[in-house]
Amino acid sequence: xxxxRRIHGxxxxxxxxxxxxxxxxxxxxxxxxxVGWELVTVDGVCYGRHFDDSxxxxxxxxxxxxxxxxxxxxxxxxxxxxxVALWLAGATDLEWLHAFYSGIRDCALKYGVRIxxxxxxxxxxxxxxxxxxxxxxxAVEPVRRGVAREGDSxxxxxxxxxxxxxxxxxxxxxxxxxxxxxxxxxxxxxxxISDGLAKDLVSLVGGRMVxxxxxxxxxxxxxxxxxxxxxxxxxxxxxxDGEDYELAFVMDAKADPxxxxxxxxxxxxxxxxxxxxxxxxxxxxxxxPAIRLAGGKPWTYGSGYEHLG
Amino acid sequence: xxxxRRIHGxxxxxxxxxxxxxxxxxxxxxxxxxVGWELVTVDGVCYGRHFDDSxxxxxxxxxxxxxxxxxxxxxxxxxxxxxVALWLAGATDLEWLHAFYSGIRDCALKYGVRIxxxxxxxxxxxxxxxxxxxxxxxAVEPVRRGVAREGDSxxxxxxxxxxxxxxxxxxxxxxxxxxxxxxxxxxxxxxxISDGLAKDLVSLVGGRMVxxxxxxxxxxxxxxxxxxxxxxxxxxxxxxDGEDYELAFVMDAKADPxxxxxxxxxxxxxxxxxxxxxxxxxxxxxxxPAIRLAGGKPWTYGSGYEHLG
Numbered sequence: 001x002x003x004x005r006r007i008h009g010x011x012x013x014x015x016x017x018x019x020x021x022x023x024x025x026x027x028x029x030x031x032x033x034x035v036g037w038e039l040v041t042v043d044g045v046c047y048g049r050h051f052d053d054s055x056x057x058x059x060x061x062x063x064x065x066x067x068x069x070x071x072x073x074x075x076x077x078x079x080x081x082x083x084v085a086l087w088l089a090g091a092t093d094l095e096w097l098h099a100f101y102s103g104i105r106d107c108a109l110k111y112g113v114r115i116x117x118x119x120x121x122x123x124x125x126x127x128x129x130x131x132x133x134x135x136x137x138x139a140v141e142p143v144r145r146g147v148a149r150e151g152d153s154x155x156x157x158x159x160x161x162x163x164x165x166x167x168x169x170x171x172x173x174x175x176x177x178x179x180x181x182x183x184x185x186x187x188x189x190x191x192x193i194s195d196g197l198a199k200d201l202v203s204l205v206g207g208r209m210v211x212x213x214x215x216x217x218x219x220x221x222x223x224x225x226x227x228x229x230x231x232x233x234x235x236x237x238x239x240x241d242g243e244d245y246e247l248a249f250v251m252d253a254k255a256d257p258x259x260x261x262x263x264x265x266x267x268x269x270x271x272x273x274x275x276x277x278x279x280x281x282x283x284x285x286x287x288x289p290a291i292r293l294a295g296g297k298p299w300t301y302g303s304g305y306e307h308l309g
Numbered sequence: 310x311x312x313x314r315r316i317h318g319x320x321x322x323x324x325x326x327x328x329x330x331x332x333x334x335x336x337x338x339x340x341x342x343x344v345g346w347e348l349v350t351v352d353g354v355c356y357g358r359h360f361d362d363s364x365x366x367x368x369x370x371x372x373x374x375x376x377x378x379x380x381x382x383x384x385x386x387x388x389x390x391x392x393v394a395l396w397l398a399g400a401t402d403l404e405w406l407h408a409f410y411s412g413i414r415d416c417a418l419k420y421g422v423r424i425x426x427x428x429x430x431x432x433x434x435x436x437x438x439x440x441x442x443x444x445x446x447x448a449v450e451p452v453r454r455g456v457a458r459e460g461d462s463x464x465x466x467x468x469x470x471x472x473x474x475x476x477x478x479x480x481x482x483x484x485x486x487x488x489x490x491x492x493x494x495x496x497x498x499x500x501x502i503s504d505g506l507a508k509d510l511v512s513l514v515g516g517r518m519v520x521x522x523x524x525x526x527x528x529x530x531x532x533x534x535x536x537x538x539x540x541x542x543x544x545x546x547x548x549x550d551g552e553d554y555e556l557a558f559v560m561d562a563k564a565d566p567x568x569x570x571x572x573x574x575x576x577x578x579x580x581x582x583x584x585x586x587x588x589x590x591x592x593x594x595x596x597x598p599a600i601r602l603a604g605g606k607p608w609t610y611g612s613g614y615e616h617l618g
Contacts, residue, residue, distance in 0.1 A: 003429055006403070007395075010410035014417035014424050020390075027392065027425035031446075035341030042392045042428050042442060049431055081329075083336065083351045085394070085440040086316075094315070101319035108323035115323045116336035119351050119440070120312055122358055127433060131394040133351060133442035137340075 019144050025074040025191055028142045039136040041071040046129035051169075057096045059169040061103025064132050067194075069111055069173035070245045072136035074192035076143045076182020078175060079113045085131045087123035104132075111175060143182045143190040143249070146206030151253030152188065152278045154210060157270055158246040160197055161223025161238035168243040177268060178247055186255030196242040197275075198299055202290050204248050205278055212239075212276035213294045239299070250278070328453050334383040334500055337451045348445040350380040355438035360478075366405045368478040370412025373441050376503075378420055378482035379554045381445035383501035385452045385491020387484060390425045391417070394440045396432035413441075420484060452491045452499040452558070455515035460562030461497065463519060463585045467555040469506055470532025470547035477552040486577060487556055495564030505551035506584075507608055511599050513557050514587055521548075521585035522603045548608070559587070 008015060008022055015021045019028040026039035044064065045051060051060045065082065072079045084104065088097070108115055113134070123129065157177055174192070181187045193200050197217075201210050214235055223237035230237070251260065257274055264272050276294075291299040317324060317331055324330045328337040335348035353373065354360060360369045374391065381388045393413065397406070417424055422443070432438065466486055483501070490496045502509050506526075510519050523544055532546035539546070560569065566583055573581050585603075600608040 006407075007410055007427070007429070010407050011414050011417075011424050014414040014422070016423050016425065020423065021425050022427065027390070029390070029425075031340045031347065032344030035344055038340065040390070040392055040426060040442075040444065042394045042426065042440075044394055044396070044428060044430055044440075046396065046430065046432060048433055081336070081338070081349070083349055083442055085351045085353055085442075087353070087355065087438060098315075098319050101316055105320050105323040108320075113323070114325050114329065115320050116325065116330050116338075117349060117351065118316070118331065119353060120316070121353055121355065123355060123438070124357055124436060127436055129396060129432070129438075131351075131353075131428070131440040131442075133349075133392055133394075133440075135349065135444070 019142065024145050025071040026077065026136070026142070028075065036137055036139040037142050039072055039075060039077045039138060039142060040133065041068055042131055042133040043068050043071065044129055044131035047127070055169065057099035058103035061100035062107045063169050064130055065104050065107040065113065066171065066173050067245070068132050068134035069113070069175065070171070070192045072134060073173045073175045073178035074190055074247060075138065076140065076178045076190065077136035077138040078179060079111055079134055079136045081114050081116045082108070082132050082134045083116060084118040086118065086120045087127060087129050088120070089123050089125050089127055092128060111173065138182065140182050143187060145189055145191045145203050147189040148205040148208055148250045148278045149253065150278050150280050153251045153253070153257060153274050154201065154205070154248065154276045154278070155251060155272055155274050156193070156197065156218065156246055156248050157272050158244065159218040159220035159271070160193065160244050160246065161220045161234065161241045162226040163222065163241050163243040165222040165225060167222065171245040173245060174247045177270060180267060181247065181249055184260070186252040186260065187249050188252055189250040191248055193244040193246050193248050194242055196240040197248060198239040198291055199242070200248060205250060207290060208278050209281040210276055210291050211279045211294055212291055212299070216273055216275045218271060218273050328451065333454050334380040335386065335445070335451070337384065345446055345448045346451050348381055348384060348386045348447060348451060349442065350377055351440055351442040352377050352380065353438055353440040356436070364478065366408035367412035370409035371416045372478050373439055374413050374416040374422065375480065375482055376554070377441050377443035378422070378484065379480070379501045381443060382482045382484045382487035383499055383556060384447065385449065385487045385499065386445035386447040387488060388420055388422045388443055388445045390423050391441050391443045392425060393427040395427065395429045396436060396438050397429070398432050398434050398436055401437060420482065447491065449491050452496060454498055454500045454512050456498040457514035457517055457559045457587045458562065459587050459589050461587045462560045462562070462566060462583050463510070463514070463521070463557065463587070464560055464581055464583050465502070465506060465527065465555055465557045466579055466581050467553070468527040468529035468580070469502065469553050469555060470529045470543065470550045471535040472531065472550055472552040474531040474534060476531065480554040482554060483556045486579060489576060490556065490558055495561040495569065496558050497561055498559040500557055502553040502555050502557050503551055505549040506557060507548040507600055508551070509557060514559060516599060517587050518590040519585055519600050520588045520603055521600055521608070525582055525584045527580060527582050
């Protein structure tokens with residue numbers, strides 16, 4: 001985060017204000033009158049960092065595309081076109097690479113993405129990594145992060161935690177759900193959960209104080225299994241593991257949560273849950289804690305997953 | 310090239326036909342009625358491959374953006390928005406990184422590009438690399454590669470060869486020239502010269518035979534200086550060094566070359582030269598030689614710069 005803030009400063013006037021510039025799941029702009037919004041995001045995978053020999057090449061390729069699709073879905077957009085920049089050393093196994101691109105292809109065909117270009121370049125020995133830039137579109141205005149007021153409620157899709165047991169490679173980006181949410185007037189802010197709900201909430205609500213109801217948080221079966229090994233509370237894993245690729249969103253205090261849930265259930269099998277609300281009070285020093293559990297106990301982040309930067 | 314063909318096959322139906330899919334300087338599509346064409350390209354730089362400690366961080370950052378701008382210019386487009394995916398190890402010097410981003414920023418401001426997003430991820434120890442994806446637009450139909458018939462003439466801008474003496478970092482992408490050429494009815498095909506004219510011509514004319522006039526080829530002063538050290542003919546360097554980032558284009562046999570040159574000279578200080586023409590005859594085995602010098606001598610590629618893949 002600190003490094004991204006620095007880069008923001010270094011780019012100066014070359015980086016426009018959000019939502020066009022740096023600071024949300026995607027960059028967003030209107031290419032012309034009557035054609036809706038366009039979105040772009042970029043994310044990569046690196047051997048030894050994001051996957052290793054225990055992971056199939058197909059899974060690694062699929063994840064490269066799926067995590068970018070999740071960023072587009074997180075603003076209500078539909079993914080359309082991607083380009084892949086591949087860095088590989090001379091010794092890369094062609095069969096492995098074929099499976100990697102098959103993972104990209106199968107994911108692209110499933111979600112209607114076209115891979116329209118790319119680059120292949122030689123990396124230093126032992127290095128394999130790939131960046132995928134994904135362009136999407138959205139007929140309505142994309143839903144940003146950081147828009148929330150006291151009384152607004154916080155919602156999440158699916159179940160959280162324990163992603164390392166498999167979901168971090170096999171998650172389904174929430175495209176339909178994101179597009180549906182972007183069309184509802186009461187939905188004010190949205191993002192996908194990549195670093196864990198506890199950490200991501202700070203961006204979602206723009207640094208306001210949030211009170212979570214521990215009993216309402218959808219703890220996954222994997223979080224429970226994970227907790228059996230870690231000795232921590234399953235709730236900890238649900239809030240801190242990250243790589244859930246579920247949607248977290250803010251609903252206006254004036255919206256009707258029961259009516260919303262009824263309509264949601266008529267459209268989707270995926271569960272949705274109201275997990276808390278924005279309350280008065282401001283974050284303490286260093287922005288932490290911005291979350292307290294119902295009853296007033298501040299949430300401590302512990303060793304939740306932290307992206308570099 | 311062989312690897313890119315394989316990737317093409319592996320992607321199958323996920324990769325549409327050119328110009329939307331893989332196979333030109335950029336991928337090209339129309340985002341909607343009345344808004345022209347959109348283009349996207351991606352290219353990267355890697356420490357130890359594309360630059361080393363003899364190169365300033367500012368130059369490396371500038372080149373990352375400028376080589377992508379050259380790809381947009383090569384189809385007649387105007388660069389608009391870019392995203393940067395950065396891979397760095399923990400030990401990267403912040404001052405160096407600041408200068409790298411300053412190079413990107415200064416180039417972006419000069420050519421009207423906005424850097425709208427990016428990603429920062431941790432690379433294996435000792436690795437520093439960055440990919441930049443650039444989106445552009447074009448009010449008229451972008452000029453593709455590979456469209457040429459017998460009798461068409463081949464043209465190049467600027468002077469060629471010896472780029473390693475400095476131009477490979479300080480070249481000016483030919484945006485205005487490319488946009489001007491895209492608006493002329495007689496210009497059928499265009500690309501930028503990155504691998505050297507001899508190699509790039511094969512893509513420019515779609516594998517047809519080309520006869521070059523050695524006396525018409527604009528050999529740069531740097532190619533002459535380079536030849537003094539290499540013991541080769543300056544013409545060899547002009548045709549094979551690569552990284553010229555000049556435009557090469559095909560003009561229809563029916564177009565008036567003198568009228569064209571007059572109008573060009575009224576608009577640009579940059580020289581333009583007709584260097585040869587498409588002749589009858591087909592490339593030999595393996596596509597080589599597709600070029601002969603006036604008089605009939607086939608051009609041998611020798612050790613011209615060859616990109617991986």
